[in-house]
Amino acid sequence: MAILAVDDSRIMRRLISGAIEVLGYDMLEAGNGVEALEVLEKSYEEVDLILLDWNMPEMDGYTALQKIKEDERFKEIPVMMVTTESERENMVKAIQAGAKNYLSKPFTQEDLTSKIAECLGMGFE
Amino acid sequence: MEQIMKLFVEATMETFTTMVGLTPDAGEIEDVGHIITPSEICANISLSGDNAQGATTITFAREVAIKVVEGFMGEGMADSDEDLYDALGEIVNIIGGAAKAKLSEMQLKLSLPSVTGGNNYFLSLPKDLPIKKVKFTLEDLGEMNLIVYMKHT
Numbered sequence: 233m234a235i236l237a238v239d240d241s242r243i244m245r246r247l248i249s250g251a252i253e254v255l256g257y258d259m260l261e262a263g264n265g266v267e268a269l270e271v272l273e274k275s276y277e278e279v280d281l282i283l284l285d286w287n288m289p290e291m292d293g294y295t296a297l298q299k300i301k302e303d304e305r306f307k308e309i310p311v312m313m314v315t316t317e318s319e320r321e322n323m324v325k326a327i328q329a330g331a332k333n334y335l336s337k338p339f340t341q342e343d344l345t346s347k348i349a350e351c352l353g354m355g356f357e
Numbered sequence: 358m359e360q361i362m363k364l365f366v367e368a369t370m371e372t373f374t375t376m377v378g379l380t381p382d383a384g385e386i387e388d389v390g391h392i393i394t395p396s397e398i399c400a401n402i403s404l405s406g407d408n409a410q411g412a413t414t415i416t417f418a419r420e421v422a423i424k425v426v427e428g429f430m431g432e433g434m435a436d437s438d439e440d441l442y443d444a445l446g447e448i449v450n451i452i453g454g455a456a457k458a459k460l461s462e463m464q465l466k467l468s469l470p471s472v473t474g475g476n477n478y479f480l481s482l483p484k485d486l487p488i489k490k491v492k493f494t495l496e497d498l499g500e501m502n503l504i505v506y507m508k509h510t
Contacts, residue, residue: 241443
């Protein structure tokens with residue numbers, strides 16, 4: 233039972249880990265889209281949710297989302313974008329590409345935890 | 358440019374209130390020259406589009422930056438320069454993203470952030486762009502400057 237957090241900021245991944253721990257999941261991590269696909273190659277069977285930043289070096293989150301949704305092995309794993317890209321146009325683009333949910337930065341830790349719980353179909357107060 | 362600066366100030370207020378847990382007090386908008394002598398640490402992100410280009414920079418004294426990152430992440434989290442700079446890059450990224458959303462008609466794209474630290478250096482900013490600055494008081498932590506330069510054609 234794990235959540236893959238993909239963000240080029242190690243500090244942001246650490247912040248996300250707090251919410252993941254509260255929900256009782258393990259965290260896998262990657263610093264960009266290329267690393268995320270590498271983690272999925274090895275561990276996709278244990279991943280219940282992918283949290284994906286948009287602006288990252290090497291491969292951005294939107295490209296990674298498209299690749300995840302094109303791969304038969306990964307495409308059923310829900311993806312939530314966690315990003316500074318908060319324009320409606322980008323939200324629509326990500327949802328059309330297969331993202332299940334979208335959280336814009338800045339957010340509170342409570343926002344993050346409840347959005348993750350929502351993606352996982354868990355109740356969270 | 359005055360209106361654009363106000364939107365960056367709003368974005369900064371939202372970012373600090375939501376993610377750092379403090380309410381900054383914004384000073385007046387000032388015009389500044391293209392040579393800036395920043396505080397010890399500055400975090401920068403560029404915004405560019407077909408009809409606009411510019412950037413925003415936040416600058417702090419090191420001890421203020423450490424306290425801001427502790428507010429962002431929790432105490433003792435900024436225990437290395439790498440973590441400190443990573444967190445400040447993320448904070449300016451969030452400010453830039455929030456401002457970009459407020460300026461959505463410009464269809465801007467964000468660069469990846471960069472962070473510079475040290476003493477006795479200066480920033481030479483583009484001479485052809487208007488440069489604005491606002492000094493924020495961060496409750497009892499100290500001060501931060503927000504610098505924005507942008508050209509919209």
